Amino acid sequence: MKNYFPFFLILLILVGCNQQSETMNQDVATTDTTAEEVSEQRTLPDYDPAMDLTIMDVEGIEVLGDTLGVKMYIGTLQPGDSVGWHFHPDHTVYVIEGGTMEVYFKGMEKQTMELTSGVGFISPSLSDAAVNTGNTTIKLLTHDIYRPRE
Incomplete structure (x- = not known):
């Protein structure tokens, strides 16, 4: 049986990065302000x-x-x-x-x-x-x- 540990590790990292990216995008979207507000x-x-x-x-x-x-x-x-x-x-x-x-x-x-x-x-x-x-x-x-x- 092949060792799939490296594959799962890479998959977990990619999923984690995607979730962090989505969170960052939400943060940016909620903090987007107009020049007047700034x-x-x-x-x-x-x-x-x-x-x-x-x-x-x-x-x-x-x-x-x-x-x-x-x-x-x-x-x-x-x-x-x-x-x-x-x-x-x-x-x-x-x-x-x-x-x-x-x-x-x-x-x-x-x-x-x-x-x-x-x-x-x-x-x-x-x-x-x-x-x-x-x-x-x-x-x-x-x-x-x-x-x-x-």
Whole structure:
């Protein structure tokens, strides 16, 4: 008689994965919210919707998506371009095209940053302003993560 244990083990794993996938799909379906509902949930410290970079009149911002409390956008700064004071909730940044940038963080000294293409980082919520002081175009992919705070 053949040993069917490996077959049954694979079958159990596949059934378990399918059930987990269905549960995840149900969770996503029940948490799908509109942009307006997410905006109402954006109760972050110091959050001022008027300081949201993606709704300010700033050239070089391309919003790629805004759903389930995550706003994804690409910001492009040509040499000499600047962006005024704005607010980020918790966020990630991925450097698509690097360069030299002076960044002003609220309550801190100016920082000169050498951004290298292909590098990413995670940051807590903050207010900042920036100037592209180099001679290359800087392109950043940013994910702002809006989570209700207690």
